[in-house]
Every structure is written in structure tokens, then in C-alpha cells.
Amino acid sequence: MNRGAASTEAIPRPAPARTLGRAGYVAALAALLIALPFIPQVPPFQRILLSYGLIAGITALAFNLLLGYTGLLSFGHSAFFGTAAYTTAFLVRYLHLTSMEAYLAAGFLSSLVVAVVFGVVCVRYTRIFFSILALALSQVLWGLAIKLFWITGGTDGIRVPSPTLLFGLIGGGDDKLTFLATTYYYYVLAIFALCVGALWLVVHSPFGKALQAIRDNEVRAEFVGVPVRTYRLVAFVLSGAFTGIAGALWAPLNGHVTPDVLYWPFSGRIVFMTVLGGFKSFVGPLIGAVVFNHLEAYAVGYATYWQAVLGVVLVLLVLLMPTGLVGAGARLAARLRRS
């Protein structure tokens, strides 16, 4: 965020040491997520939907490393998600690899490389120029994906079958639905936990604090000795690489990769989720992603005009609730405590 905005719209701090504590919440949530396949009332479809939500959560958290913590609004994050998804699809199509670990490693590396190239160019600018440049560069990849159809399959895309997990130990036997709803759900959950942990460490490290200093006041950060541009680049690359992990996880879950994941409205969705949850807290984007994912799934099912629904939500968010669900929740909690 730019100067001023951060301070005027600060989230009220939660009172310290309430009934349960942060570790308690995390443990309870983890237990629930692990127990989910054993609860017969939750159909397999719900777990697949939640897997999409968790993957979106990784994406939004990684994206927020830039928006919320460094103050850079990227309108081109589909590039990293799409690069990793396409890398996975290429491994399937051209090398016939089935190992999920290979997909993850290749997705991480390919999005990292793209992020380095884009980052070197983009972090020279801030604000609107940063946003547009990221957008333009991501559209180069989209243009290639859609036009080089003998490599990428054009708009038909590439099919990605269910992979083998843990270096070939698991996989094959199950039918696809059971595999995705149980085995793959746990796999996504584990990677999700690792990514959330890693990103939590990043933003709470001295490096993360330096990023916030850059966000709040670039000149002062420079004065106290923060190498602003280098740190921005590192944040950009980390953000892109983690987004790549999400893209690699997404490809087998979706079973199909098309140029849509590189098109700029996909970047818009990532921005949307983050803002919906609230980009001024760590968990905000995560909550926004899961909520958005469910909202979209049901809105598409019930309403023809779900896009308009999302549009209205976004317009109202910006006008009335700029701190997102988390900010509004915190404000509500504060009001309840006071009364």
C-alpha cells in the first residue's frame, strides 16, 4: 500500500491471549482438515472443492507477499501459476513423467526462472507502471500459449492425468474420484501446510519486516540501509515461485491445462481473492481464496450471472470494506467486546 492508506485503515489489534490462542486455532483447524475424509457427511466432491480452495490459498498468500507486504500490485501473477501448470503439462505430454514430485520441482523452478526475468524488469517501477508492466509481460506468455498450438495445444490445452505420488509409492490403483478426493487431498493439504509455514516465516523474518518498511516508506527504508530494489526483487521471485507450486498442484487436480490460466483476468481473480479476504493481515488472502472458491463454485452452479455477482461484491468491498473479510471481522469482534 502507499503511504497513508496503511495507517488510516489499520485493523484493530485483537486483545492478547483470548480463550484459545493462535496455536490452538491452528491445531483445531488442522485436526478438522485431516479428519475431513473420515466424516461421512462431507461428500468427496467437497474435498475436491476444498483442494482447489487450498491451492488458491497458496496463490493468494504468495501474491500478498507483494501486495500486502511490499506494496506492489501485480496484475500479471497468472504468468507464474500458468508457467508451472504448463511445465507440468509438458512433462506429461513430452517426457511422459508421472511423478508429482517432478511436477512440483519443475513447476517451482520454471516459475522461479520466469519470476527472475520478469522481476528484474518490473521492480524498477512501482505503482501503476509496475502493475501494467507485469500485465504486459504475462500477456506475452498467454499469446505464446494460445498461438504456438503445435506445442501447447492452443485453446484445446493439454490433458494432465492423475500423477503418482511420493516418488511412485502411491498412485495408479484408485479410481480418479477417490484418488483426488482422498489421496491427492492429503497431498495438497501437506504441501499447503508447508507453503503456509514457509511464507509465515518469510513475512515474520527480518526480511519480511524490511519489506513492510519499503511498503510504508521507501525513502526511509533506503536511509536505514535496506537495499530496496534487491529486496523487492527477492520478494517478487519468492512470490512467483510459490505461485508456481500452486500451479503445479493445480494441473493434475484440474486434469487439464488451457491458456486461460495465463490470461490476465485470471490474475484479476488472484487480486480479487486477496482483497476479499483482506491484504493487511497474513491469513486474510487465505480466507479470501477459500471463500472465493466456494462462492464461485456455487454462484456458477446457481446463477448465470455469477461474474456480475463477483463484480458487485468487489465494488462494495472497495467502497465499504477496504480491509476485507478479516478486517471487517476484526472490527465486528472489537465492537462485540466493547458492548
Next chain:
Amino acid sequence: MSILVIQLLNALLYAAILFLIAGGLSLIYGVMRIVNLAHGSLYAVGAYVMAWLVGGLAARLPAPALLAVLPLAAAAVAAVGALIEPAFLRPLYRRAEEYQLLMTFGLLLLLEDLMRFVWGPTPLSATALWASFRPVTVLGAPYPTYNLLVILVGLVAAALLWAFVYRTRFGVLLRATSQDMRMAAALGIDVRRIYLQAFVLGCFMAGLAGAVIVPIQGAVLGMGVEALILAFVAVVIGGLGSLEGALVGAVIVGLVRTAAIQYVPELELAILYLIAAVVLITRPSGLFGTREARRA
């Protein structure tokens, strides 16, 4: 030879449309410092209104008279703009610019579905107007007269806009506001009104672009999103906030795109974004932008 002439005319046709869109986008950015992501959707609204009007009137009016509908469609879009600015953008001027991007993105989603709701998912066409003109021969190549007309509209719009901005009192106020909004306000310029007028004018241009393109290619869902990004490319090449830049950018995009479709169709899309990226890297304020525009 005749192939070359036709390709060149096609490039100009494309540039004319793009200038109308990109010029409006740039005007709005130049004055209000808002990158309007909904701009392409407003262009699409213009296209739909035009197709709808022509569809309703084609049976009753002689075809050339349908040309009079063009400004009507553009005015309809301008009216939409006159609603959007005070209701959705005005509350945000004091906030960080990320919120303005988000707001216009929300408006984009809203407008896209609104068009689907009003006009349905099937494309509309207005070929009656296009077909009513006989093709003419330009330097030995047969070319549709209507397409020439669109090129003319683009040229006239550019000339009028230039005269408007550099030769009228309103233009002076506009430029003053765009250079230093606070100073302009302090000197007694009604900045609020200027903002509204600039936004409405930008919307009018987008609507006109949509209206003139319909008889050639029809109105389709999603045309706005595509046009927005290409207009971005044009504006970025020329320099955000500069009208001359939008014109030059539109011509470059028109030429490059036509040439790319002819010679390297695989790279048609990628090459445009690459040019935009290269311009941003080497000259971030664009070919015609000022440093001022960059910092704002």
C-alpha cells in the same frame, strides 16, 4: 501491390479503432490518474447499443441514414460514464490507487455480465450498414467503402480532439488540471466538473469506437477485455496520458499486428506485448510521455 494496399488500409482501420479506445483511456489517465480497466467494456457497450439500434431500425431507415445512429450509440456510453464517475470513482480519489484499479476491475466484471443479461450470449451484427456501401477501388485494390469511412472517423476524431484540447478554453482547464490538480483547484477551477467531463469524453470515444466497428465485425461477448489489453499496449507505447502518444501507439500496433498476421501469425499476440514491455523497459514514460506522467 494490391495486397499491400489492402493490408495497409486494414492496418489504418485497426489503428483508427484503437486510437479511439486508447485515446479515451489515455485522456482519463492523464486527467484523473485512473487506469480504467472497465474501458474496454464500455467500448463493447457501444458496440452492442449500435448493433441493437441498427437491428431495430434497419427495416425502417435507408441504410446510409443509419450512419446517424453512430453518435447516438456513443452518447449512450457517455451517459453510462456520467453515472459511473460520481457513483463509483469519486469516493476513491483520496485513496491509494490500488483501490481504483480494483474498483474498475469490479466494474468490468459487472459490465460484462450486464451485456450478457441485456443482449444475450449470441453475437449481434449490423452488417446491413456495411453492405449498403459498394466497394471502391483504391490504387487498383477493391476495398469496402465503410472501412474507409471508419479510417476517416478516426482521423476526424484525432483532429477534433487535438483542437479541443489545444484550442479551446475547456482544453486549457483540462491540461491545467492534469498537470497539477491542486494548483488548478486553488486557482478556482472546478476540478470535480473537469473530472466528470474528461471521464464522459473518454467514454464517448470508447463508445464511438465500439459503434463504428460493429458493422464490420459484430458485437461479441469478451470483445471488451481483448480491446482493453490492446489499447493498453498502444497507450504504453505512446506514453500514458498523452493523446499524441495514443495516436502513434495505435498506428504502430495497427501496422505491427497486420504485418504479424500476414508473416508470423504464431507470434501475432506475443509480439505486441513484447513491444510494450520493451518500450516500458527502455523508456518507461513511453515515446511521448513526460516524466511527470510516470511519477504520478
